[in-house]
Amino acid sequence: MKEKGSYDRADLDAILAAGFVCHLGVVVDGTVMVLPTVYGATADTLYFHGSVASRSLVGAPQQTVCVTVTHLDGLVLARSVFEHGINYRCAMIYGTPRQVTEEPEKLHGLQIVTDQCAPGQWNYARRPTRKELAATTLLALPLNEASVKIRTGPPDDGDSPDSQLGLWAGVIPITTTYGTPIPDPLLLPPNLAVPSHISVPDRP
């Protein structure tokens, strides 16, 4: 099968490692919201920023949320409209987020999130002050309930009668690329070189 669910932990880890933005599904005042937010993953925990979600997640009764990480790999163009689709890798994680309040874990979690977005930045940038830490909502979600779906490969109708229609079919690859860093116009000194750790991230 070209589209398959996976229960392989390595697939989950690879999908999480390949990104840094998830979509968080949460119920706020009775209404579902789907919020993009940055995350970082360790072997057993997904850390993510609370921001808007914190309105309902923090202090309110605990709820099960869904965090989805999706990578688009290709447009699947088949002979028939019906068989069109997307090559993708998707992980959905379910659980009840825990608000991180202790300073050591909060710093650890923020390091995970920061370095997932931009490896090396935690060691380079100015770290959070106590006041900044207090103003940051960080949530932790265990990685023990997850569902993974992956589709790869060509369209599914290559061995169907539609293959005789003389229509082109195949895949248009989709890739996410990182461009040349654009310095802040307010950079001091203005000609400060881009540090070596800020290279174009290599995300498989």
Next chain:
Amino acid sequence: MKEKGSYDRADLDAILAAGFVCHLGVVVDGTVMVLPTVYGATADTLYFHGSVASRSLVGAPQQTVCVTVTHLDGLVLARSVFEHGINYRCAMIYGTPRQVTEEPEKLHGLQIVTDQCAPGQWNYARRPTRKELAATTLLALPLNEASVKIRTGPPDDGDSPDSQLGLWAGVIPITTTYGTPIPDPLLLPPNLAVPSHISVPDRP
């Protein structure tokens, strides 16, 4: 402000036009799920495939869902960890999806979805049979309740005391690119040329 909410309809339309995969938030058996799925947008309606969501959306009591479309434009690397962020464009649409059952609207909606993914494919590929139509769940969501958020530009701490730290700050642009079409290995005839409408999509 570099991060702003927008009530400009043109911003919503531009975000929807720039993508073809949304994240659908829906409550299934009491649990939030966030599902990636393809969509297509007209002036007043977002059409999307039901697939997994149809389990709960179709036949069950109607519910308000949230459909989120997010584009990542850049990693914002500030002097301080606290000011790190993402340049992005995000639209969240709220509403109660309507299942499309009449054949003319279903064909119209599928055309919108198909051509949003790959412009021109509706006219090129074999269109759905009646049986395929019956096997397809298509949902329609009105575009009249939406929220848009956009962040652009450099980091926010260029005029803060942190600007004196001598740290590099700026933006790493993120772009989604489309590669050279990969023919299905089962293509007939094997050397069939890629049709001209399947060019690399131009998505601002």
